[in-house]
Amino acid sequence: MSAQPAARRPRPRAFTLLLGAAVAVGVIVPAAPASAAVPGLVRIAATSASNSNDFRSVTATCPVGKVLTGTGYELNGATGEAVVDDLRPNGGPAVAPTAVTVGAYEAEAFAGNWSLTAFAICANPVAGLVRVSAASASNSNDFRSVTATCPVGKVLTGTGYELNGATGEAVVDDFRPNGGVAAAPTSVFVGAYEADAFAGNWSATAYAICANPLVGLARISAVSPSDSNDFHSVAAACPFGKVLTGAGYELNGVTGEGVVDDFRPNGGPAAAPATATVGAYEEDTFTANWTSTAYAICATA
Template sequence: MSDQRAFRCFGTRGLALALVLGVAAAIVVAPAGPASAAVPGLVRISATSPGSSDDFRSVTATCPAGKVLVGTGYEITGGTGEVVVDDFTPNGGPATAPTAVTVGAYEADPTTANWTVTAYAVCADPLAGLVRISAASSTDSNDFHSATAACPTGKVMTGAGFELTGVTGEAVVDDFRPNGSIASAPTAVTVGAYEADTFVGNWTATAYAICANPVPGLIRVTATSALDSADFRNVTATCPNGSLLTGAGFEVNGATGEAVVDDFSPNGGAATAPTSVISGAYEEDAFAGNWDLRSYAICADR
């Protein structure tokens, strides 16, 4: 059959039908585009203070323009258990997304060693509903203080922070514990702190939670070190394959203020998304008891 006879046989309606079927076939065979990341644009930014033997130093890590803070970390270099983090404070508020974290640290006992403090900011493209929530303990001279910051109903927690007020290096954060599990999203963080040495003044512990609208795949992963009386230990919590780290936490068990978490470092970099966090702790004074360290990773779908 010639082309002209075919056109006369099927007519203009037949030609239109053929065109529609061709388009439909093209749609069926077209490859699917990549799914959007649960937390797009995730990177880790760092800032380090000068090194010296001063009693106190502070540094702020700020997210690049257009990004927001979803998680935090810090590292003390050269302090080997003689330096405690007193302030670990995301900015922002209950109606404002955080964009930076400030880390301040004091010498617990005088040391002539030079040391530095590094702040880590885990940053991402803007997340819906991102805010910073705070909760404070009582203000008194008790040996132990605790506070839990919980996200508003319907939100989940991507990261956290803490602050000790009034104790200037004489208290140690023992618990920085997000809730949640390998099957459920965290929604709150509990901060617990002990006096490292007897302190007669009044002081307060504040917990900060970084909260957002629900994030696909958000969970909490736990890793625990050996339980013994060694002076130092560290442990790494790693996100499952296909997940990225948004934030983290730690917990010291059995040392009751005698161990200092010196390193709390997410991996990644300024162009690389973090996938794990390492927590490391030294005994602040000689301690004969057994203790362990837990590292918590808050992870979301890649």
């Protein structure tokens, strides 16, 4: 008859607990990456013909499947002789924008050739994205201002404006998103002056591109030196780890004598923008000191 196996002694409880603890410590759970606030962000550009016509218009359209979060433009060859009259995103209070149309007039007779570039900042669909607008009164006053505010619970990703009835006789001096380095913007203020005496009635429209809250959304600003030079340029850059969804600008001290010639996000069809450059010229000779401010609306990349 075979021998019975010896009874297995129970493992001490303390040893079992220590072994379990060692196994638990050995399991490393990778941290989940922070999700991008605006995935698929790119900058699209479209440029008009170059000629000496008085008016120029061009539309930049987002690729199929993407939506418009912000806008920009650039006047090429005019150096203060043309003004952007329209920077108009499409869409509406219940429709996400997908394109921006830019229109510009010669401020005064200009014989040289010039062109206009529209920039569209585009992303994969963004929750709650809409375009809202607000219009000023229409009259012949020298100055016009209006604020477009996002619906309650939404934040500002981008901006636009339109001057109605001025046809090159007025310039946008303030195009300012609110917010700050620790506060998400929720509105945009548009202020415009007559560039020269203009007897007709005109108005200004502000456009706000708004979305449900985005991770890390903030407004960054940068100011040029204050002097009486004919040209001022300044760039506002998003902090490391953030990308540009939209932008704005402000001219200080010129009250209708300055023209923003460049309102240019960087980036490209395969690169997310992260900087907004603002370049402005004196529209007429102006001896006082003045500055330009660039505003960048930034969200987590």
